[in-house]
Amino acid sequence: MWKMKPSIALSVHFTVLLLTLSSRGSSPAGKETFSWVTLPATANLTWTPCFDTFQCTKLALPLQYSDPEAGEAQIALIMSPSNYSSNDPNYLGSVLFNPGGPGGSGVSFVQELGPYFRAVIGPQYDLIGFDPRGIGQSTPVLSLFKSPPEALEFYSTYPQNVNESISSFGRFYAQANILGKLAVDRYPTIAESVSTAAVATDMLNIAKALGQDKVNYWGVSYGSILGATFAAMFPDNVGRFIIDGVFNSHQWYQGDWSSSLLDTDDALTAVYDACVEAGPSLCALHDKSSDLIRARVNKLIDSLHVAPLAVYDDSDPSNISFGVADYTVIVLQIFQMLYTPFASGQVIFEALAALEQGNASAIWQGSVTMANDVDLATCNFNASQPFVVGFLDISAPIACGDIIADEDRVRTSDEAKSDYQRMADASSTFATTWYPLSEGRCAQWPIKAKDAFNGSFTQNTSTPILLITNTHDPVTPMVGALNMSSGFTGSIVLQQNSTGHTSLSGFSTCTAEAIHAYFANGTLPAVGTLCQTDTRIFENPSNSSGYTGVTITPLKRSAEDYSLGEAARALAGSNFLAKSAGFFGRRW
Template sequence: MSFSWTALASSPTLSTVPCYNDLQCARLTVPLQYSDPSAGEAQIALLIAPSTLSADDPEYRGPLLLNPGGPASSGVEYLLELGTYFREVIGPQYDLVGFDPRGVGATTPLSAFLDSPVEALDLLATYPLSLNESASSFGRAYALGRIMSDLAEQRNKLALESVSTPAVAMDMLAISRAFGFEKLNYWGVSYGSVLGATFAAMFPDRVGRVIIDGIVNSHEWYAGIYDSWLGHTEDALTSYYDACVAAGPDLCALYANSSSAIRSRVTSLLDTLHTAPVPASHNASNLGVVDAGLVLNRLFQTLFEPFSLGQSFAAALVALEAGNPLPVYEGTIASVIGGLDTCDAIKTDYFTAGFIDTFAPIACGDSVGRARQTLEDARAEYDRLVGTTGFWSVLYGLFRAPCSTWNVTAKDTFNGTFTTNTSEPILVISNTLDPSTPIDSGRNMSAGFTGSVLLEQNSTGHTSLSGFSTCTALAIRAYFASGTLPAPHTVCQPDTRIFESQGNSSAAGGVTFPAGSVLNRRETAGLERPAAFEAAVRAVRDSRFLSRHAFMGRVPRGAGWRA
């Protein structure tokens, strides 16, 4: 079922219309710049899955806002794809609200500064996937960053000055108030942890039930520092290889008798591809090249969601070794673009609401110029970081390089600290081996919020959504239901291991539900429909939302709650 957001009138009060079958849609009018009300207005797109409880039911708790991170990911799309999962985990007492942050999706004005999909394609096609592809790759990324910055300043400066994280935090308060509530209930993952922490620091007396999950160090975010992002990436990679050894040859195509042997095999393949990339073609109109940068990009995506992607990626690498590059090539942005028959087939919002137009304005704008660098300083920083993990050769150009030259800074800013006493304690969740938001950041942020508790999920992957844990799900449900926090130092185990149940149609998010499991014991889990819950968790696995929306490797939208 489609829905026209542009035809929906915006209002300063909450005015909803039916949409997407049994959901509600609205556009909320807010100031474009809270620091300057005369600057104009913005219209925030809201998708609402109403609570099944009546407003006068004592168990009804109002809106619970969801943010998928990015920055640049759509909360509307997030709820459409994963709404059944959130409803089953959280329970019936909240109106679940997916909202498109400023500059993203159906929220206006957009942060677009590229005039056409073709222009976006042009920039994507010339942007190096890895900065060690050639001697000029780093300089090319820096120069393209300057082009992006100049275009942004010339074409859409006012809108881009208005998409900061503090502005979105103020929007979240406005959304809660539009529902008639003065406190924020919230679950934000990845960059959404920055948004949640920013709200808590700006409005500590407006904090209701707030979960931040997959923690970015917000101190570093606003300083334009990215050093800690990949603190456990190599450990996560080792964990993936260890899981392959433990799974055995029947489940892991890369199997060897030791993790180091698998690492050597993959490293050898990357070394070969660095000097001898492999042509890939679906057909005469969809041609591409599989090189070391593309494979490293896919490997990093796999570490985001190893329970969902680990088995298929291992098989794809073995196929690549044997001369078949298509399994690795499929699903990359290169193959998606190559598969378009005509320019008319290019969806404008796919590009303009994505990485290019939105990540830099938010991330670089938040640092208000502190991340700017000369080419020489940027190269020195890159050399230092890539010495800690080769994954920086992929990520530095995508995440850090654009901020080195970014000129447009935010109008609504935050210059406070992340040390405060919130009106209700925050639940902080970190995976033991998160490849891009290490648990050290979770400890750092939790220490600043009085009374907060850090829940550790002992799994590899990005955020708790990457691998299902009954223990984590029950902790989340208890917190949102009653405010009950897990005991300090709680460690939750995942319900399965990487490779254990992938490819099994009964698996859900990397987990099967055996007879007698806690999710099948209604009185313990508090879940009314364990079969529905299993289906909901399976939808998380099949959606692969995190890896698709992590960075430029994203692919177009999949199916979800919209059906």
């Protein structure tokens, strides 16, 4: 029985489902002794060797900038040092990274992909990943659930699709109420201390601790909101600044996600078009037209909505696996494929072709439902650390607390349904799963951030910003980049002519060269630049050996051993964005 690798179909939401790079607080087996848990936080940056070639530290900052008595936040940072010393004229400072989320670990982002970022950016910078407050190795940690059984009780019934059954929307609304009450009763101070504005202020303080006046930055997905917020709050401190996969920050602070799916259906059509072009030897669902492929996929979706299929694998009697492939599973799998179609499109289409033959194993294996339930049911977590089950623990306090609302923040059931319908007007298929994991999670969130953003996105920044957008991005449509660019004087929008979430989802030497030039000497691409990709979504023979390039295996090579093209290809083949966008899952 052919099985999809579990790492392929992790999950999506703004660009960290199952960050298994390293367990929270300790080094990998066989490495030098290093512990995040015992690493002290200081008011300045005291770097400690960690993870072979990196350096780590924790920076002590106020938990709330508006209330110095509220406590302390300890921000974890990891650095891949520049080849040049700080007094060398070739040294250009540091670049901060954010992988999205909200809830993505910048520490893991740089630790996992640092050599590739180095090849794209060059040797002149220190590359620094940081875990935003409440996330990953930073403390205090956002953790709404006390134990795996409690989390399993909540997540096993939380609707990942509000159209699965007649009661799905009502159940989602009820559980959103529970989530808000847990935050109020258990961690109200932490929940109101993790705003995007607070993290932007942290970025400025990191730069100051480094002795640098300006912040150089590369943020993707939600990282575009963080970057835009920083630029709005501190326009005179903007260095070389890239925001990629750009969400409309005006709408973010209104809690309005209705435009996020504007390009989603077009993104799926683009994948269908690629399948038609690739031919039957490369695309398992090949047909004469995109409309015919769409009809076949819609038939599968409708079929599983009415009659889910059992999955039962007893090939190993000592380890029998089973589950149900239903409407939610297939919609989620297709939606998450749209995040990284170059990395996962081919294997998902093979799974859909198998489903047409009555074999649901491939579409179910590795699904969010399977991965999350197995981990929670087996108590697969680090018992020595606070239990953090995943996406809603971390993302809701940030996204919902950011919303600017003077009136009652809680939506009635009818108001929530109206919000959902606005999103469904853009994509009726994918709003069903996107709404409860984006705008909907805030429907009954009562806590507003203490350090809330209250600024303007019309700014003349000290350095012009480079915004990057894909032609077909499933959750951050191109209009978001155009909207945000209109407010930042001198900024440029670079369009990558590809499908997927952020430019990192597709391999483009053109885009990589533009990023390199911008960080090297501040050169912006020409207005209207359109970068083509170097590869296609369907390139390998169907059913040849399954997809093998989903996760980058760290190589014992220096960054200089990678060409710009190799680095761009490796980033496009990584599943980090899919992990970063996790619907559910553990974060360490």
